[in-house]
Amino acid sequence: MTETARLGLRANLPQFALLVAVNALVGGMLGQERTVLPLLADQTFGVQAYTAILTYIVAFGATKAASNFFAGTLSDRFGRKPVLIAGWLVGLPTPALLIWAPSWGWIVAANVLLGINQGLTWSTTVIMKIDLVGRQRRGLAMGFNESAGYVAVALTAFFTGYLAERYGLRPAPFLLGLSYAALGLGLSALFVRETRGHARLEGGPAHGDEMRTWQIFLTTSFKNPSLSAVSQAGMVNNLNDGLAWGLFPILFAAGGLSLPEIGLLTAALPAVWGAGQMLTGAVSDRIGRKHLITGGMIVQGLALGAVASVDDFIGWLIAVALIGAGTAMVYPTLLAAVGDVAHPSWRARSVGVYRLWRDGGFAVGALLAGVLADLYGVRAAVWVIAGITVASGVVVAVRMRETLVDR
Template identity: 70%
Template sequence: MTVLGLRANLAQFSLLVAVNALVGGVLGQERTVLPLLAGSEFHVTGHTAALTYVLAFGAGKAATNYFAGTWSDRFGRKPVLVAGWLVAVPVPLLLVWAPDWGWVVAANALLGVSQGLTWSTTVIMKIDLAGPARRGLAMGLNEAAGYLAVAATAVATGYLAARYGLRPAPFLLGLSYVALGLGLSAVLVRETRSHAHLEARGHAESALTDRQVLAHTSFREPALSSASQAGMVNNLNDGLAWGLFPVLFATAGLSLGQIGALAALYPAVWGVGQLVTGPLSDHWGRKHLITAGMLLQAGALALVAATTGVAAWAWAAALLGLGTAMVYPTLLAVVGDVAHPAWRARAVGVYRLWRDGGFAVGALLSGAAADLYGLRAAIWTVAAITAASGLVVAFRMYETHPRANRLDARSGGDAGR
C-alpha cells in the first residue's frame, strides 16, 4: 500500500539516507587529495589548468541532473539510481592508475555523471516518500548524510595519504563505497514513483512539456528561478573551496593533516547543520533562511581572503559550512513546494542542472581570477557574487512553505502548480 510520510516509509527512507551517504563518500575521496596531486605528481601549472577536473565534474553532473529528472519520470527512480552507481565503478580505478592529468579529468567527468544520477535520484525519491508536510526535514537528512560522508572521507583520505601516499590508498576507500552503494541500490531500494502519483491526485492537473519545465524553473517562476540562481552561486563557491582552498592552505605552509582537517570542517558543519536547518525551514519558512545563508557564506569567504592561519581559517570554514547548511536543503524544499508532483522530478533536475553548473562556472571564474590576480583576489570575487545572489533571493523569491505564509504561497505559487 502506497502511503505518504516519513513515519510510514521510515525503513525505505533510512535506507536511502544510507545510500546517499555512500554517494557523498565517493565525492569525498577527492576533496583533500586531488588538488595536491595536480602539482606533486602531474606537475600541472596554473590554477585554471589545475581546476579542469572541477570543470569536468561540474559540467558532467549539471547536464546529467537534467536528464536524471526526465528519466526518473519516464523509466522510474530505481533504474536511474542503479545506472548511476554502475557509472561510478571505473572512477576510483582511473584515479589510481592515471598516468597523466587527462585521466583525472576523464574520471571526474564520469564522477559528475554518476553523482548527477545517484544524488538527484535519492533527492527525488525522498521527496516522493516524505509528502508535503516534512519536506524540509527530508532534505535536511538527505543532504546531511551526503555531506557528512564527504567530510568524514576527506579526513580519512587525508590520513591515508599522509600514511601511505597520495595513491592508491585514498581511492581504494572510494571503490569500497561504490561496491556497497551499488549492492544496496540494486537489491534493497524500492521504486517510489507511485508515491508521486498518489500526491498528484490532491492537485489540479498540470501537464508541462520538458521545455516548459526548463523555462519555468530557470526564468519564469519567481521562487524556482531564484532558487536556481542561488543554487548555482552556492556551488560556485563550493567549487572554489574544493579546488583552491587546499592550494591556499599549502602555500601558507600547513601540513597535509591540517589541510585535510580544514577541508573536512566545512562539509562537516554543512552536513550537521542541515539536521537543524532542514526542519527549521518547515517551521520558519524558506526565503529568509536562504537569504541569510547566502550572506553568511559571503562573509565567511571574505574572512578566508582577509586572514591567515589555522585558527582563523577554521572559523571561516565553520561559518561557510553553516551558511551552506542554511541554504542547501532549503532550496530543494522550495522546488518541492512549488513544482507540481507530475513534473516535480523534472523541476528538481533543472534546478540541479543550474546548481551543479556552478562547479563549472566556479572552476573557470576562480581559476582565471587566481591566475590573473592571485588566490585571495579570486576568493574576494566569489564572496561578492555570493552576496549579490543573496540579495536576489531577498527581493525576488516569495515564501513557499504554506504553513509559514499561506497567503503568499497561494497568490505567488499557483502558477507553479
C-alpha cells in the same frame, strides 16, 4: 504501487533510512577527491596553472549538471530505481581511474564519470525522499538527505588526508571510493524500492502532465520568480564550493600547513554543512524557506571574505566553519522550496532543472576562480566570489516569495 503506497516519514521509515545510507555513500564518492586531488595535480602531475588544475572540477560540474537534468526526466519516464542503479554502474570505474591515471587527462576523464554518477544517484535519492515523505516534512527530508551526503564528504575528506600522509597520495585514499561504489550498487539493486507511485498518490489527478520538459525548464529557470531565484542561489552556492574545493587546499598548503591540517580544514566545511542541515531543514518546515536562504548566502559571502583575510590555521578553521553553516542554511531549504512550488506530476523534472543550474555552478566557479587566481592570485579570486555570493542573497531577498504556503 499506487494502491499500497502511503505518504509520510513514519510510514516509510525503513526505506527512507536506507536512502539516507545510500546518499552517504554517494557523498563519500565525492569526498575521496576533495583533499587529495588538488595536491595530486601539483605534486604528482606538475600542473602549475590554476585554470589547468581546476579542469577536473569543470568536467565534474558540467557533466553532473547535465546528468541532474536527465535524471529528473528519466525518473519520470522510467522510474527512480533504474536511474539510481545506472548512476552507480557509471561511477564504479572512477576510483580505479584515479588510482592508475598516467596523466592529468585521465583524472579529468574520471571526473566526467564521477559527475554522471553524482548527478544520477544524488538526484534520484532527493526525488525518492520527496516522494516518500509528502508535503509536511519536506524540509526535514532534505535536511537528512543532504546531511548524510555532506557528512560523508567531510569524513572521507578527513580520512583521505590521513591516508595520503601515511601511505602516499595514491592508491590508499581512493580505495575508500572503490568500496563505496560497490556497496552503493549492491544496496540500490537489492533493497531500494521504486517510489514513483508515491508521487502519483500525492499528486492526485494528473495536473501538470500536459507540461513539456522545455516548459518546465523555462518555468523553473526564468518564469516563476521563486524558482528562478532558487536556481540562481543554488548556482552561486556551488560556484563558491567549486572555489573551495579547487583552491582552498592550495591556499592552505602555501600557508605552510601540513597534510593532516589541510585535511581537517577541507573536512570542516562539509562537516558543519552536513551536520547543520538536519536542523535547518526541519527549521524551514516551521519558519519558511526565504529568510534561511537569504541569510545563508550572505553568511557564506562574509565568511569567504574572512578566508581571504586571515593567514593561520585557527582563523581559517573559523572561516570555513562559517561557510559550512551558511551553506547548511540554504542547501536543503532550496530543494524544499522547489518541492513546494512544483506539482508532483512534474516535480522530478523541476528538481532536475534546479540541480542543472546548481551543479553548473561547480564548472562556472572553477573556471572563474582559475582565471582570477592566474591573473590576480588566489586571495583575489576568493574576494570576487565572496562579493558574488552576497549579491545572490540580495537577489533572493528581492525576487523570491515564501514558498512554504505555495500550491
